[in-house]
Amino acid sequence: MEGKAIITKKDFDVVTLDAASCPDMAVIEGKLKVDKVQKWAEATENRIGKRIGFVFNDSVIMAPTVNCRIESGGFTINSPDKVLIIEIYKSLKSGKATL
Numbered sequence: 001m002e003g004k005a006i007i008t009k010k011d012f013d014v015v016t017l018d019a020a021s022c023p024d025m026a027v028i029e030g031k032l033k034v035d036k037v038q039k040w041a042e043a044t045e046n047r048i049g050k051r052i053g054f055v056f057n058d059s060v061i062m063a064p065t066v067n068c069r070i071e072s073g074g075f076t077i078n079s080p081d082k083v084l085i086i087e088i089y090k091s092l093k094s095g096k097a098t099l
């Protein structure tokens with residue numbers, strides 16, 4: 001893994017799970033705490049054309065290519081492995097996740 005974490009679970013303000021809208025995928029949607037939004041915007045701007053990895057328990061879950069600066073503080077984590085996404089969500093809600 002290249003570099004250090006841009007954000008960690010302690011920087012999340014809101015985290016929700018959608019496991020029903022798409023039958024073949026589960027999605028975690030989140031919003032960062034207000035004081036982390038600028039850091040996220042700058043980091044995503046610096047990574048345009050490059051990948052940002054979402055890591056859970058030392059495994060890369062997804063590594064999307066950044067297309068633009070993300071100023072909303074929002075993010076999504078998805079995978080066709082619904083069981084894994086639900087496990088990540090439960091870990092985030094319980095405070096036990098290493099993300």
